[in-house]
Amino acid sequence: MxxxxxxxxxxxxxxxxxxxxxxxxxxxxxxxxxxxxxxxxxxxxxxxxxxxxxxxxxxxxxxxxxxxxxxxxxxxxxxxxxxxxxxxxxxxxxxxxxxxxxxxxxxxxxxxxxxxxxxxxxxxxxxxxxxxxPRTPALDRTIWRSVGDPFQQGAWEGPLEGLTVAVKDLFAIAGFRIGAGNPTFLEEARPEKVTAPAVADLLRAGASLRGIARTDEFAYSIAGDNVHYGTPPNGAVVGALPGGSSSGPASAVALGHADIGLATDTAGSIRVPASYQGLWGLRTTHDLVPRQGMLPLAQSFDTIGWLTRDGETLHRVADWCLSYDGSASTENVYGASGDDLPWRFLVPEEILDCVEPATREAFSRMLAALAASDDPPPFRAVHSGDLDATFTAFRTVQGAEAWRNDGEWLRAHPGAVGPAVAERFRAASQITAAEEAAARLDLESIAAHLAELVDGAVLIFPTVPGPAPLRTADVDAVRAATLRMTAPAAAAGLPAISVPLLTVAGAPVGVCLVSRAGTDIALVRLARRLAALVGSGAGR
Amino acid sequence: MxxxxxxxxxxxxxxxxxxxxxxxxxxxxxxxxxxxxxxxxxxxxxxxxxxxxxxxxxxxxxxxxxxxxxxxxxxxxxxxxxxxxxxxxxxxxxxxxxxxxxxxxxxxxxxxxxxxxxxxxxxxxxxxxxxxxPRTPALDRTIWRSVGDPFQQGAWEGPLEGLTVAVKDLFAIAGFRIGAGNPTFLEEARPEKVTAPAVADLLRAGASLRGIARTDEFAYSIAGDNVHYGTPPNGAVVGALPGGSSSGPASAVALGHADIGLATDTAGSIRVPASYQGLWGLRTTHDLVPRQGMLPLAQSFDTIGWLTRDGETLHRVADWCLSYDGSASTENVYGASGDDLPWRFLVPEEILDCVEPATREAFSRMLAALAASDDPPPFRAVHSGDLDATFTAFRTVQGAEAWRNDGEWLRAHPGAVGPAVAERFRAASQITAAEEAAARLDLESIAAHLAELVDGAVLIFPTVPGPAPLRTADVDAVRAATLRMTAPAAAAGLPAISVPLLTVAGAPVGVCLVSRAGTDIALVRLARRLAALVGSGAGR
The missing domain is CATH 3.10.450.50 (Nuclear Transport Factor 2; Chain: A,)
Incomplete structure (x- = not known):
């Protein structure tokens, strides 16, 4: 032939x-x-x-x-x-x-x-x-730094038996370095002596590690376009950004390489890729999951959480990792999650103003479908407060802490970090102590207002302005709107879950639910109830 | 749409x-x-x-x-x-x-x-x-146990800088277990404390590890069809066996996942996959490369060697790993390889009798092309001795040693090993001390005869009977003929290189050269001279 x-x-x-x-x-x-x-x-x-x-x-x-x-x-x-x-x-x-x-x-x-x-x-x-x-590569280096079958075996039985985990390259795994998405940092890192409790909890429950997955540099981005290792594929939308900074775990889960993404969310790094790739993503209450062995970006906002393809898996993970019985890594007494959250939602108007028209329409259709369902919850519009002010205060404290964490290293390694992240750090380096102190004061009242809102109801809104932007798009405008939507929960230290309930022009968009501090497991339960009601057809 | x-x-x-x-x-x-x-x-x-x-x-x-x-x-x-x-x-x-x-x-x-x-x-x-x-997997588990970008970084400069290594899962890497192609063995193994010198030599020269690649169970097979992890793809022939037991490193190199396969050859485990997948493969002189940190199959014949896509890379690897200057792992004083081998070849008739007609024809055409070339070497037919007797003696000693190495473990883990390998061990368990002693005596005279043959000339013959069998074929007959062809060099502890010089019905077949003990680097040089002369067209 x-x-x-x-x-x-x-x-x-x-x-x-x-x-x-x-x-x-x-x-x-x-x-x-x-x-x-x-x-x-x-x-x-x-x-x-x-x-x-x-x-x-x-x-x-x-x-x-x-x-x-x-x-x-x-x-x-x-x-x-x-x-x-x-x-x-x-x-x-x-x-x-x-x-x-x-x-x-x-x-x-x-x-x-x-x-x-x-x-x-x-x-x-x-x-x-x-x-x-094309010829098949040994591994997709945009998604993975290292991958195995398994990379590390978990306990042979347990509630998470048989599940595989993509660990964001910010967590300590004994014997391995933390790379933080930067090859120079990785090169100089020393092997960790102790596995982070957030990793160990999963292993102890029977999950195995599939590998170490990519992150945006120092987790200081929400795009997922690491300049050193390339942009991981979006598992839901061809040619679109994967979302960051937990880009590797998100793509790994979306593509079926792993069942659980162990990730971090400071300003939206779990919620954004979850929305972009049609995943479930939980940002936990601040300080609920101890962060030993996790490279910090900004301690006042850093949280640990998970990405999954379905609500049932996320529920199993949260049940284990957040419950007092299951986890050695949390001090949560589980009490706050034992009761169900109120079946009552608030739609924050300022956040909705950031949303693109087609996504807002899909969201409205979903609310209408819920209102017409057998189990219609009450909805009410509320004011989330001035998002510019929230974001400014958030960004100031985040920047000041990020510079304290990484500034010395960045100064010692000029040119080692990609331009967008370098520019973010440069701006962070300019923040004065007075600015930081003022921003912390502002955050106190912002957090107090948000805490009041979620005392007796749950915030609901699209996770991000719209579907994942194409990799060729100019993402700066989207970035600004996105961070205004994701910053409030971060500023207030509240748990936030993104649930893939909307479809806009064929692409997934998440719906974000924000609840009272410490109600994380109840929030997952609520999200599953909502998802079951919306079904696969609503909101499209 | x-x-x-x-x-x-x-x-x-x-x-x-x-x-x-x-x-x-x-x-x-x-x-x-x-x-x-x-x-x-x-x-x-x-x-x-x-x-x-x-x-x-x-x-x-x-x-x-x-x-x-x-x-x-x-x-x-x-x-x-x-x-x-x-x-x-x-x-x-x-x-x-x-x-x-x-x-x-x-x-x-x-x-x-x-x-x-x-x-x-x-x-x-x-x-x-x-x-x-199909959906892309995180890694091809038939080829890899673990893989990274890199899996382990080598020195930042050196003669092998930029090259990547697939390490057969028989070698110690500090912090990792040896799996030996068997999941039960892997599960019970403890992490190694020290990296095998054969691995460390490559790292020190600037090569990086791409990952840990699959092997047939305990290296006791030449097919490459591991029952636990599946059969790695043959990089040259769709649907054909990859060859074993170094199947993972060979497929990884053939597919471009790695540049160097670090492998072992007891009875043909480097030469067979090299021939099946169109690679260069060197089995080194017995005891030349120290085997610390390598799980033994049969110490009297176990050797370490390499698989590459081209002769130049193999030459670089051998130059470094076998030279006194480069390697901390070898005691070779390089002297025996300083001189060139004689440009004089012997064709062992009994080995040629094992070859399938189409491959024999291709081999004859290659010899004719060499004879008609500008630099025609003399050829002479010789008797390699009775191959049945050689193989029987080899198999007896190999089996006795394999059982001493693994018998206790196999007895403690009934059913843990696939049927073909289990049957091989079962037969090995029956070998008596008297049979082993007699076989060792036989091997002495066999080795002496072969050593005499290669004192002043180089053996040349097709590496295996023919192209890689299809995975659907009955491979028992091929196996018997193959081992009769590969056992002599193993029985005599001689270096043997397989060079992809023949093409039979579109598939590669290697030409094997066997030379004097300790002349490994000179053998690679000779093989390159031969390959240059044959060119890409001869022997087809």
Missing amino acids: TDATIPGDLRNAFDAYERAIVANDLDALDAFFAPGEDTLRGDGGGLLVGHDAISGFRALRGGVPPREIAEVHYRPLARGGEAVASGSPEQSTDGDIALLVSVSAFRGGGRGLQTQVWQRIDGRWLIVAAHVT | TDATIPGDLRNAFDAYERAIVANDLDALDAFFAPGEDTLRGDGGGLLVGHDAISGFRALRGGVPPREIAEVHYRPLARGGEAVASGSPEQSTDGDIALLVSVSAFRGGGRGLQTQVWQRIDGRWLIVAAHVT
């Missing part, structure tokens, strides 16, 4: 396309794909539909490593005027359709597979559909 | 095919693929051509995890009598050709992509080409 019968002009087009791939000649590649909305291109990262979506993706991908075409198989499918019954055309004519399936051999080992449907349009052979399998 | 316009009978066929996939109904799946030699099916493991090849593969694959079809995109390509210009047929007719590209969403997370070209033949829609991307 050879390429002997490929029409000459088709072979030339195929060869020219292959040269353009290896050279990463974006214009040439664009020109080889048929224009219009019907053109298809897919790989392990997902399926892109339409020439423009395909073109947009190319800018992100970078070139392919050196390779040769080892085999080409040609199957004529249609001639301009008729389907091909047998034989092969010597000369091609307009409207001809042909299948080319080729195997590429990479010089550095490994093989790839390309399936292309070509059509002759206006005298040129163009690709109308392509399916690409 | 939806599936609204798919003809009803095509949609029914697609749905029925999907049900058959999830149910792993092999007969139904076979029936959905068009008969004949033109049908194509490919995935990351490679491309299968022809209905029978596709059908044979299915038996190996097992089912797919639970999933739903999330999207289907339909593109009519040809109608029975004409190419499709626009619009879509409401009813399909014979000869119609259609493209269906579908996205599957796995219940356990992750997505897959299927591209199928369907053709209506005799009233039934059948698949004439398919390209499948």
Whole structure:
């Protein structure tokens, strides 16, 4: 089976396309794909539909490593005027359709597979559909630093038996370094002597570690676009940002590499990737889960939490890790979560103002569906307070603490951190003691107001302004709106859960519930009740 | 873009095919693929051509995890009598050709992509080409136990800087257990305190560890089909055995996951996978590379060596690891390798008798090409001695030592080892002291004869009887012939290199060179000289 019968002009087009791939000649590649909305291109990262979506993706991908075409198989499918019954055309004519399936051999080992449907349009052979399998890597380094089967075995029985954990690279695992998303930091780190209790609790319950997953540098980002290791794929939306800073655990869970993401949330680092990738994500009450063995970003707001694909798993994890019986790592007496939370919701108006129209509509539809359900909860609009003021106070204290934690290291390692995170630290370095003190005062009254709101009801609102932005989008505006939505719970130290209840233009958006401090397990129960009521159809 | 316009009978066929996939109904799946030699099916493991090849593969694959079809995109390509210009047929007719590209969403997370070209033949829609991307796993557990980016960083400079190593799961890495290809053994193992010198030498030279790669259980096999973790893919031949027992390192190197496989060869465990996967593989002189920190199989024959994709890399590794200057792990004074080996070859007739006809022909063509080259070496046929006797003596001593090493553990863990390896150990347990002593005596004269042969010339012969057997083949006969070919060098403790110089029916077969004890580096040099002369075209 050879390429002997490929029409000459088709072979030339195929060869020219292959040269353009290896050279990463974006214009040439664009020109080889048929224009219009019907053109298809897919790989392990997902399926892109339409020439423009395909073109947009190319800018992100970078070139392919050196390779040769080892085999080409040609199957004529249609001639301009008729389907091909047998034989092969010597000369091609307009409207001809042909299948080319080729195997590429990479010089550095490994093989790839390309399936292309070509059509002759206006005298040129163009690709109308392509399916690409690149050589398989040993691991996806955008998601994982290290991964195993298992990476570390947990107890052979327990309530989390059989589940696997992606550990964000901020937690101590005995014998391993903490990398914090930065290769220079990793290089200089020393192996940890003791496993963080948040990790040990999971192991003791029978969960096993799948591996150490990527984080944005020092967890100081919500985008998930680590400049050193690349951007992990969004498991729900092709070509979209994964959300950060718990990007690796989130993508690992979304893609089925692990069942539980052990993560941290300072300003939204669990809730944002949960919303972007259609996951459940719980930010716990501040100081509920002890943070020994976790690299801090800003101690006043740092919390530990989990990402899962479903509410039942998150419930099991929270039940174990937050209950007095199960956990050696928490001092929670479980009492506050023993009672159910009130079935009564507050919609904070200022937060809703940050939400994009399509997402706001989906959220309204969900509330309407709830109101029309068998178990309609009361809803009431409330004022969450000035979000600019909340965020400013939050950012000031966060920055001051982050600089105290990492400033010395950053000063000693100029250029070691990516530009966006470096700029954030630079701004943080300018914060004065007076500014910090004033911000702490502001936070006290902000927290008091929010605590009052959730005393007898639960806040409900979309987790983020809208679906995950495409990786090609300018994310600064989204970032500002997002942090205004996620900062209040962080500023008040309240538990917050993101539940994948909305679908906007085919992409998931989370609904965030915020409740009283210490009611974390009850919050998960409430979220499951809400999700069961909304069902899979509501809010779409 | 939806599936609204798919003809009803095509949609029914697609749905029925999907049900058959999830149910792993092999007969139904076979029936959905068009008969004949033109049908194509490919995935990351490679491309299968022809209905029978596709059908044979299915038996190996097992089912797919639970999933739903999330999207289907339909593109009519040809109608029975004409190419499709626009619009879509409401009813399909014979000869119609259609493209269906579908996205599957796995219940356990992750997505897959299927591209199928369907053709209506005799009233039934059948698949004439398919390209499948399953959900990507965190790691390929058939190849790897643990993998990282890097798994362990080597020195930041050195002669092997930038190269990555797949370490066979028989070597100690400080902080990690040795798994030996058996999950029960791994479970009970304790973390190693000291890294094996063979590993440390590579790290010190700047290579980094990519991870811990799979081995056949206790290295007591040459097939590479570990019953616990599955069979690693052969990087060169779709659906073929990878070769063992160094299966994981070999597949990792062939697929480009790592540059160097650190492996062991007792009876052929480096040479066999090298030949099967088109790699360079060096079994070193017995006792040249100290084996501290390596789990033994049979101390009289155990050796350490390396697998690479090219001769230059193997040369660099051998130069460093075997030279007095570079290595802390060897006592070789390098002297024996300072001189070149004689450019004079001996073809052992009894070994050649084990070779399959097509491979023997390819080998003869290669010898003829060498004879006609600018630098023709003299060749002479010699007698290697009775291979049955050699193998019997080898197997007796190997078995006795293997049982002394692992017998106690095996007795304490009935059922913990796969049937083929268990049977091998059972036979080993029957060997008497008298039989072992007699076999050792036999080995002395066998080794003396072989040492005499390689004193002034180099043995040359195909490494194994032929290309890697398909995983569906009955491999017992091949195994017997293979071990008769690989045992002599092992019995005599001689260095042996397998060089990928032959191609038989599209598959690689190695040429084995065996030289005087201690001439390992010179043997690599000689192999490179030979490979340069043969070039890429000779021997095919």
